[in-house]
Amino acid sequence: MGFERFGTVSFTSKSKVDHFVDLLDQGMVSGTRCKECGKSFFPPRADCFNCFSAEMEWFEITGVGDLISYSTLTYAPTGFEQDLPYSIALVQFSNDLKLFGRLSREIKAEEIKIDMKLRITSIKLPNDRVSYEFREA
Numbered sequence: 001m002g003f004e005r006f007g008t009v010s011f012t013s014k015s016k017v018d019h020f021v022d023l024l025d026q027g028m029v030s031g032t033r034c035k036e037c038g039k040s041f042f043p044p045r046a047d048c049f050n051c052f053s054a055e056m057e058w059f060e061i062t063g064v065g066d067l068i069s070y071s072t073l074t075y076a077p078t079g080f081e082q083d084l085p086y087s088i089a090l091v092q093f094s095n096d097l098k099l100f101g102r103l104s105r106e107i108k109a110e111e112i113k114i115d116m117k118l119r120i121t122s123i124k125l126p127n128d129r130v131s132y133e134f135r136e137a
């Protein structure tokens with residue numbers, strides 16, 4: 001299974017990290033970690049840009065992160081117009097792991113605060129597609 005099932009709009013169908021979509025389907029949001037230098041990546045990468053190793057392992061992203069920055073969109077790129085309005089966020093989970101994604105619609109605009117605690121979770125979209133989002137912890 002490839003990236004054709006990821007998100008509202010897929011810009012690629014095949015990737016070296018297709019397993020990300022299988023894991024989302026199983027309810028896990030995952031990144032990759034370099035077995036050589038230990039650097040973590042999200043979105044997952046098949047190769048380490050730090051030490052150029054291709055020896056990577058998957059890990060599930062768990063726990064609670066802090067909201068660093070966000071933006072609420074009232075205009076969207078082509079293909080995302082039906083989703084408006086939505087908020088995108090940068091969330092820090094550990095020293096070397098900052099995650100980018102959407103905030104859940106369950107969080108009202110007036111409730112969004114810098115430093116709020118968030119978890120990341122897989123979600124099912126219409127048409128058998130999968131993605132992930134941040135929810136209040």
Ligand SMILES: [Zn+2]
Pocket residue numbers: 034035036037038039048049050051052053
């Ligand atoms: Zn590395």
